[in-house]
Amino acid sequence: MAILLKGGTIVSASGRRQLDLRMEAEIIQEIGSDLAANPGDQVIDVQGQFLLPGFIDAHTHFELNNGVTDTADNFTTSSRGAIVGGTTSIIDFATPERGGTLRDCLAEWHQMAERKTSCDYSYHMSLIEWNQQIASEVPLMIEEGISSFKMYMAYDNLRTSDGAIFEAMLAIRKEHGMLGIHCENGDMVNELIKKLVGEGHVSTHYHPLSRPDSVEAEAVERYLMMADLAGLPVNIVHLSTQRSLESVKRARDRGQKVFVETCPHYLVLDDQLYDGPGFEGGKYVCSPPLRSKADQAYLWDNVISGEIDTISTDHCSFNFKGQKELGLLDFSKIPNGLPGVETRPILMYSYGVATGRITLEKMVALLSEKIARQFGMFPQKGILQVGSQADIVVWNPQGKGVISAKTQEQAVDYTPFEGMETVGSPRQVYLRGQLVAENGKVILGNQGRFIHRGTSDWTC
Ligand code: URP
Ligand code: ZN
Ligand code: ZN
Ligand code: ZN
Numbered sequence: 001m002a003i004l005l006k007g008g009t010i011v012s013a014s015g016r017r018q019l020d021l022r023m024e025a026e027i028i029q030e031i032g033s034d035l036a037a038n039p040g041d042q043v044i045d046v047q048g049q050f051l052l053p054g055f056i057d058a059h060t061h062f063e064l065n066n067g068v069t070d071t072a073d074n075f076t077t078s079s080r081g082a083i084v085g086g087t088t089s090i091i092d093f094a095t096p097e098r099g100g101t102l103r104d105c106l107a108e109w110h111q112m113a114e115r116k117t118s119c120d121y122s123y124h125m126s127l128i129e130w131n132q133q134i135a136s137e138v139p140l141m142i143e144e145g146i147s148s149f150k151m152y153m154a155y156d157n158l159r160t161s162d163g164a165i166f167e168a169m170l171a172i173r174k175e176h177g178m179l180g181i182h183c184e185n186g187d188m189v190n191e192l193i194k195k196l197v198g199e200g201h202v203s204t205h206y207h208p209l210s211r212p213d214s215v216e217a218e219a220v221e222r223y224l225m226m227a228d229l230a231g232l233p234v235n236i237v238h239l240s241t242q243r244s245l246e247s248v249k250r251a252r253d254r255g256q257k258v259f260v261e262t263c264p265h266y267l268v269l270d271d272q273l274y275d276g277p278g279f280e281g282g283k284y285v286c287s288p289p290l291r292s293k294a295d296q297a298y299l300w301d302n303v304i305s306g307e308i309d310t311i312s313t314d315h316c317s318f319n320f321k322g323q324k325e326l327g328l329l330d331f332s333k334i335p336n337g338l339p340g341v342e343t344r345p346i347l348m349y350s351y352g353v354a355t356g357r358i359t360l361e362k363m364v365a366l367l368s369e370k371i372a373r374q375f376g377m378f379p380q381k382g383i384l385q386v387g388s389q390a391d392i393v394v395w396n397p398q399g400k401g402v403i404s405a406k407t408q409e410q411a412v413d414y415t416p417f418e419g420m421e422t423v424g425s426p427r428q429v430y431l432r433g434q435l436v437a438e439n440g441k442v443i444l445g446n447q448g449r450f451i452h453r454g455t456s457d458w459t460c
Pocket of ligand 1: 061182285286287288314316336337338
């Protein structure tokens with residue numbers, strides 16, 4: 001049975017038009033003005049609503065163990081949060097055991113996600129070490145539809161040497177893959193934590209002081225110099241400061257291709273939250289940390305100017321009670337990460353589009369189309385055009401609300417965005433032509449499918 005959406009305004013990264021849209025058998029079949037209903041069509045009046053391509057979150061940690069504790073959410077609960085918020089596809093991080101193979105890791109992530117996920121999904125493969133076995137599996141990953149990789153310059157259990165990063169870059173370039181790196185100088189983070197905690201500076205106030213902007217910018221600079229040597233276009237995940245972005249601009253000026261991702265929390269929250277009452281600051285402990293208001297303003301300027309390519313969440317949820325509280329007496333013991341997959345679209349609409357900072361077209365580019373292009377999913381996803389998968393968000397620009405943990409779908413016991421007022425709301429969410437969420441409620445769960453991605457568009 002076909003569904004005909006009548007009277008809405010279809011928005012892409014390049015413009016908007018009031019047109020009807022027919023979808024059937026997972027695909028957008030027809031777009032045009034005054035489409036007539038066929039017998040049996042379900043006709044839905046979407047006048048006054050925007051039709052947006054389903055949002056894609058290229059940075060989630062739906063289900064992981066950080067070495068001490070498991071995330072509060074998992075593929076089931078995180079993905080329910082995704083679809084009620086309008087996110088129909090995610091790319092998670094698959095992370096192998098040390099000494100393990102990429103093939104086994106991929107199988108493990110498939111097993112975690114299969115039949116339990118309510119949005120479509122893929123993974124970036126994490127390279128936490130570099131050896132002949134891992135190198136030989138890079139082409140295999142591409143064949144399996146995993147065309148992007150992740151490495152770390154911080155976290156002792158995940159980071160590799162610069163030599164390993166450089167060798168991986170050469171291997172990824174050969175396969176036309178995409179590399180993203182967590183950029184923080186791990187040695188400096190360790191030294192600063194040791195110094196601060198040794199001096200008795202254990203409250204959350206000291207978390208951002210243990211990971212200052214120089215620690216991030218130095219890693220970004222080193223990464224980009226290595227990428228220049230390797231001749232590889234690269235992605236920077238969760239970029240959070242002016243100094244890091246200045247390094248990117250220098251690289252771009254010398255002709256390098258660099259993709260930049262930032263996250264909603266760096267745009268709408270700031271480091272004063274680490275000085276909240278009691279242990280409230282624990283709710284905001286993530287890496288890189290929340291930054292100054294000056295950094296936040298600089299990031300917005302560069303979202304607007306286009307120097308920042310994409311916005312994803314780094315969704316990684318730990319409960320406040322019992323999990324964040326592991327660091328009550330020492331900020332460095334607080335599990336790192338913030339929940340966010342559910343709230344990215346509404347935050348970007350409310351604090352980006354509704355405030356007049358960005359257009360809705362720009363929001364579509366940042367949260368959907370550019371991500372689809374960068375990660376080998378375009379035009380199946382990222383755009384509403386005939387032949388594309390019918391991942392559609394019917395967006396009500398009149399919606400008004402307040403973000404609250406009480407009403408969220410995610411299982412985690414708090415939200416860092418508690419009490420923030422919102423404008424606009426996802427009225428209906430279609431995943432490959434099926435209504436999966438409506439007005440904040442899951443209508444049909446567990447419909448998510450693995451996305452076999454092609455190679456990245458390095459030029460987009
Ligand atoms: O604090 C964070 N971001 N935790 C998740 C892992 C990462 O660094 O991306
Ligand atoms: Zn990271
Ligand atoms: Zn992350
Ligand atoms: Zn290419």
